Amino acid sequence: MTAFPTQAAPRTTSPRYTIKSAILVLVLLLTLFASISLVVAGHFSVDEAAYHMMLRSFSSGGSLSVWNGYEEFPSPELVLPMLRVHDGRLFSQYPHFTAILATPLYWLAGYQGLYILNAVSFIAAVGLSFLMARALFQNRGLAIDACLLLIFGGFAWQYSQAAWPHALSMLFVTGAVYLTVTALRSPASRRSLALATAAGLVAGFGTGVRLDVVFALPAVLLPFVFAVPWRPSHAVAACVGTVPGLALLAVTNLVKFGIAMPFSYGVAGSGAASGPLPYLPVVLLGFAVVAAAWLARGSRGRSWLASHRWSAGLIVALLLVALGLTPLGWHIISKFANGLYQLVVDLRIRDPGLSEPALLRSPGGGMVYRGTLKKALLQSCPYLTVLILPLSALLRGSKDSAAVAQLCLVPAAYIGVYSYFAWHGGQAFNLRYFLPILPFTSILTAYAWRELRRDLTRAWRRIAVVAGAAAVACFLIFVPRSLATIAHQEIAFLTVPLVIAVATFILVAACVHLGATAGPNLRGAASATLAVGLVWAVMVGLLYDATRAYDWRKKQVEFAREIVPFVEPNSIVFVPHGSYFFSLLEQPQVRLAVPSLDDYRDFRALVDYHLESGHPVYLSLDRRFAATVEERDLLRALQTQPLHEHRLGVLVRVVVPHEVAPGS
Numbered sequence: 001m002t003a004f005p006t007q008a009a010p011r012t013t014s015p016r017y018t019i020k021s022a023i024l025v026l027v028l029l030l031t032l033f034a035s036i037s038l039v040v041a042g043h044f045s046v047d048e049a050a051y052h053m054m055l056r057s058f059s060s061g062g063s064l065s066v067w068n069g070y071e072e073f074p075s076p077e078l079v080l081p082m083l084r085v086h087d088g089r090l091f092s093q094y095p096h097f098t099a100i101l102a103t104p105l106y107w108l109a110g111y112q113g114l115y116i117l118n119a120v121s122f123i124a125a126v127g128l129s130f131l132m133a134r135a136l137f138q139n140r141g142l143a144i145d146a147c148l149l150l151i152f153g154g155f156a157w158q159y160s161q162a163a164w165p166h167a168l169s170m171l172f173v174t175g176a177v178y179l180t181v182t183a184l185r186s187p188a189s190r191r192s193l194a195l196a197t198a199a200g201l202v203a204g205f206g207t208g209v210r211l212d213v214v215f216a217l218p219a220v221l222l223p224f225v226f227a228v229p230w231r232p233s234h235a236v237a238a239c240v241g242t243v244p245g246l247a248l249l250a251v252t253n254l255v256k257f258g259i260a261m262p263f264s265y266g267v268a269g270s271g272a273a274s275g276p277l278p279y280l281p282v283v284l285l286g287f288a289v290v291a292a293a294w295l296a297r298g299s300r301g302r303s304w305l306a307s308h309r310w311s312a313g314l315i316v317a318l319l320l321v322a323l324g325l326t327p328l329g330w331h332i333i334s335k336f337a338n339g340l341y342q343l344v345v346d347l348r349i350r351d352p353g354l355s356e357p358a359l360l361r362s363p364g365g366g367m368v369y370r371g372t373l374k375k376a377l378l379q380s381c382p383y384l385t386v387l388i389l390p391l392s393a394l395l396r397g398s399k400d401s402a403a404v405a406q407l408c409l410v411p412a413a414y415i416g417v418y419s420y421f422a423w424h425g426g427q428a429f430n431l432r433y434f435l436p437i438l439p440f441t442s443i444l445t446a447y448a449w450r451e452l453r454r455d456l457t458r459a460w461r462r463i464a465v466v467a468g469a470a471a472v473a474c475f476l477i478f479v480p481r482s483l484a485t486i487a488h489q490e491i492a493f494l495t496v497p498l499v500i501a502v503a504t505f506i507l508v509a510a511c512v513h514l515g516a517t518a519g520p521n522l523r524g525a526a527s528a529t530l531a532v533g534l535v536w537a538v539m540v541g542l543l544y545d546a547t548r549a550y551d552w553r554k555k556q557v558e559f560a561r562e563i564v565p566f567v568e569p570n571s572i573v574f575v576p577h578g579s580y581f582f583s584l585l586e587q588p589q590v591r592l593a594v595p596s597l598d599d600y601r602d603f604r605a606l607v608d609y610h611l612e613s614g615h616p617v618y619l620s621l622d623r624r625f626a627a628t629v630e631e632r633d634l635l636r637a638l639q640t641q642p643l644h645e646h647r648l649g650v651l652v653r654v655v656v657p658h659e660v661a662p663g664s
Contacts, residue, residue, distance in 0.1 A: 044163070049585070051164055066089075097249075098114075102114055118159060128174045129442065136443070137403060169209045176199045181406065219406070344378060358427050362486040362487065382536055383537060384445065386452075386530050389447075448508070449527075452530065459524075460524030466528075467531050475539040476539075511523055568616045569588040571617065574607075576624065593606060607635070617654040620648065
């Protein structure tokens with residue numbers, strides 16, 4: 001493994017990329033404009049509702065608790081998904097730093113403030129990606145290409161127009177790594193030490209946005225360890241920098257859950273809250289890889305590897321076989337391999353017997369959320385198999401291997417951890433948990449694109465453009481016809497991308513194998529296939545994922561506009577489920593209750609309490625809800641006033657008989 005450089009390489013000349021720069025700036029401005037003027041601020045999932053409730057309560061009084069009427073009448077029916085009960089109050093399971101950052105925007109724009117925060121975060125992350133790519137490769141053109149890939153080449157842009165803080169967490173990860181890059185390229189002085197501390201500080205506070213920002217720490221610490229000369233003081237400084245953010249997160253968790261640790265969702269045995277033991281295999285594997293890289297970094301290690309590559313590969317293979325022969329080793333290897341294939345290649349192999357809230361399974365095994373197929377990483381970004389080119393540069397120890405190694409750390413950490421647990425992100429159309437890796441894969445893809453197209457003739461460059469245009473035409477002509485059924489969608493959005501990914505892999509692998517002897521025809525064909533993969537990712541990300549996410553949010557908002565005029569402030573609304581009703585949270589002091597959460601045990605008591613307290617009581621009755629109320633006679637001695645018939649049923653108000661107007 002090549003050591004990380006500690007001085008900036010000389011800047012090479014590159015085209016000004018004037019048109020691309022203009023496009024980049026225009027798209028970023030449109031991103032902010034869309035979040036302010038064009039977005040429909042609906043709730044894509046229950047996660048966004050939890051962030052909404054958290055922000056609503058914090059912005060009104062600085063409270064970490066979430067208000068939904070639980071303090072008045074404690075009932076499981078008021079504990080909506082992603083909320084936790086502690087000390088007689090409700091709390092969001094998610095870290096609170098997002099609410100702190102979004103409060104000024106919430107005062108200005110309400111729930112839409114979360115959208116604006118993510119748009120600003122996305123723009124800032126793109127800017128940092130540009131600076132990082134330029135610092136690592138000293139090439140302005142490559143940096144602009146990387147930014148365009150980040151915006152268009154997959155599903156990243158979709159999360160700039162959303163409420164959950166994935167774009168914000170991506171900004172913290174990118175910022176922490178960029179500060180590390182800057183520190184490495186500064187002289188070993190107070191400034192570089194301050195930058196290293198700042199990198200840890202950003203990573204620590206980023207964990208208060210999303211806990212998985214902690215997976216970026218290897219990308220912050222290891223470059224200082226592998227620098228030549230190595231900088232242990234900078235690694236220590238980065239660790240110290242994480243303390244304020246993690247300490248504040250631990251304090252907020254103590255208030256919210258009674259647990260004085262930063263990594264907790266407040267539920268024993270769930271994820272990070274279950275303790276460090278489940279993570280031990282991943283940590284040990286990571287340490288083994290780091291130790292091997294450390295041994296290989298010295299002159300003796302490099303010279304031995306250069307002359308014994310096959311022997312080194314055989315040793316690794318034998319170690320894996322020996323580990324696989326033990327029951328525990330086989331369990332770890334098979335679990336990791338299965339999760340890796342699921343999340344990176346194809347989710348259709350996932351066990352259909354697993355309980356997946358709000359997710360259905362298609363006849364072909366596809367995971368379906370809101371009528372839309374959920375995609376693995378390569379099914380969203382089939383061009384990513386081109387990354388074997390920069391990986392080969394890393395293994396060969398090329399002049400760019402240090403930069404490539406630094407860019408690989410975040411993707412390796414996120415993919416490694418999430419693959420081991422096979423966490424796919426639940427209610428989403430793609431691998432939202434992988435969003436923080438996309439700035440780094442975009443830079444690596446831009447590097448591979450540059451290497452493939454180096455010295456190509458104008459004819460092959462034109463062929464690549466034509467191939468991309470043909471992919472656009474195929475998508476626009478044939479894909480809409482496949483949207484009639486999920487089975488047909490599987491071909492277009494799950495199978496075709498894998499075909500493109502395999503074709504790209506084969507051609508790029510051939511180029512890597514032949515090295516300098518790879519002819520222009522082979523590299524040209526690889527470039528053309530890469531162009532097809534890039535175009536397909538753009539079309540799927542914008543015309544399938546983003547448009548369907550917009551449509552779902554729009555339905556939520558339109559439904560809310562139907563029923564909000566009938567719901568008075570300081571009321572309680574009983575609903576069959578949260579979907580479609582979360583927009584009511586913008587109404588002053590509206591409580592949402594889901595009776596099915598406790599099988600209607602507290603339903604009548606809640607109704608009576610709020611009627612006696614003078615609070616309006618509403619039911620949104622669908623067929624099942626209405627049948628349950630009637631069969632169990634849950635409204636005995638009460639009457640209902642129909643207010644509005646909507647697409648899911650009817651909104652009624654519950655009243656005592658003497659309140660009913662004659663003829664109602």
